[in-house]
Amino acid sequence: MHPPASPDTRPRTRPARRRRAWPALFATGLALWVATVAVTLLTGNATLVPTVILLGSFLIPVTFVTWAYEHRQGDNVTTELLFRAFIVGGVLGVLGASLLESYLLRQTPFTYIGVGLIEEGVKLAALVFVARHMARATMRDGMVLGATVGFGFAAFESAGYAMNAMLTERGLDLAALVQTEVMRGLLTPVGHGLWTAVLGGVLFAAASGGHWRITVRVLLTYLGVSLLHGLWDSVHSLSALFALALTGQPWQVQTLEMGRVPEILPYQASLILAMDIAGMAAVAVLGIVWLLSLARMAAR
Numbered sequence: 001m002h003p004p005a006s007p008d009t010r011p012r013t014r015p016a017r018r019r020r021a022w023p024a025l026f027a028t029g030l031a032l033w034v035a036t037v038a039v040t041l042l043t044g045n046a047t048l049v050p051t052v053i054l055l056g057s058f059l060i061p062v063t064f065v066t067w068a069y070e071h072r073q074g075d076n077v078t079t080e081l082l083f084r085a086f087i088v089g090g091v092l093g094v095l096g097a098s099l100l101e102s103y104l105l106r107q108t109p110f111t112y113i114g115v116g117l118i119e120e121g122v123k124l125a126a127l128v129f130v131a132r133h134m135a136r137a138t139m140r141d142g143m144v145l146g147a148t149v150g151f152g153f154a155a156f157e158s159a160g161y162a163m164n165a166m167l168t169e170r171g172l173d174l175a176a177l178v179q180t181e182v183m184r185g186l187l188t189p190v191g192h193g194l195w196t197a198v199l200g201g202v203l204f205a206a207a208s209g210g211h212w213r214i215t216v217r218v219l220l221t222y223l224g225v226s227l228l229h230g231l232w233d234s235v236h237s238l239s240a241l242f243a244l245a246l247t248g249q250p251w252q253v254q255t256l257e258m259g260r261v262p263e264i265l266p267y268q269a270s271l272i273l274a275m276d277i278a279g280m281a282a283v284a285v286l287g288i289v290w291l292l293s294l295a296r297m298a299a300r
Helices: 022-043 046-070 079-104 111-130 139-166 174-190 192-206 216-247 250-257 266-299
Strands: none
Touching (some): 046 079, 046 174, 079 139, 139 174, 139 192, 216 266
C-alpha cells in the first residue's frame, strides 16, 4: 500500500499575460509628434511639415487598429491582411469617395446624407476587396477588418484636411495644422472606424459558404451607418439653424432668407458650440451602443 501523497504546497503561477503593444505605440508616436511640432515651430523648417502631417494623421488610427488586432479572436485576421486593409482599403476608399462625390453631389439640404451613403459604400466595397480571399471569417473578424478600413480612410482623409488647413493666403499656418490634427484625432475613434466596424461585422455575419450576401439586415445597416455619418457631418449646420430659429434677430432671418449666412452674435456662437457638442455626443453614443451590441452577439 502506497503512503498518501502529501499535498502540493508550491505556489501556483498564473500564465503570463501578453503585454499589449498599443499603449507604447501611442506614447511613442505622441512624443515624436510633439517633438516634431516643437522643432518645426522653433526652426521654421518647412521640410518637417510632412512629418507633422503624417504622424498626427496616422497616430490615433494606427493605435486603434493595433488595439483591435490585439483583441481579435482566432487567426483569420493576419498582420498582412490588416496592413492591406488599412493601406489598400483606406486609399481605395478616399479615391472612390473623391470621384463619386465630385460627379454625384450637388449643394442641397441633403448633401451630407449623400456624403454618408457614398463614403460608407466605398468603404464597404474596399472591405470586400481586401477580404475576398479569406477562407473563413466571423462577425468579430468583420468588425476588426471593417474598423481597419475605416481608420485607414480616416488617416488619409485627415492628412488631406491638415494640409488644407496649413495652406493659407499668409503662407504656412502651423497652428491651424496642429489644431486640425488634434481635433480630428480626438474624434477619429467615433467616426469612420466605428461606422465601418458595425457594417463589417454585419456583412461578415451574413456571409455564407465563402460568398458575400447583401441581406436585408446588411442593407439596413448600411443605411443606418450612412445616416449616422450624415448626421455627424451636418451637426454644425443643424446647430446653427436651430440657434437662429430660437434666438435669431429679424435682420438675421432676412439675411438667411436671401440665401446668405448672417453674422452670428457671441451668445449665439456659445449656443451653437453647446449644440455641436451635444449633437456629436449623441451620434457617437448611438454608434458605440450599436457596436457593443454586435460585440456581445459575436461573443455568444
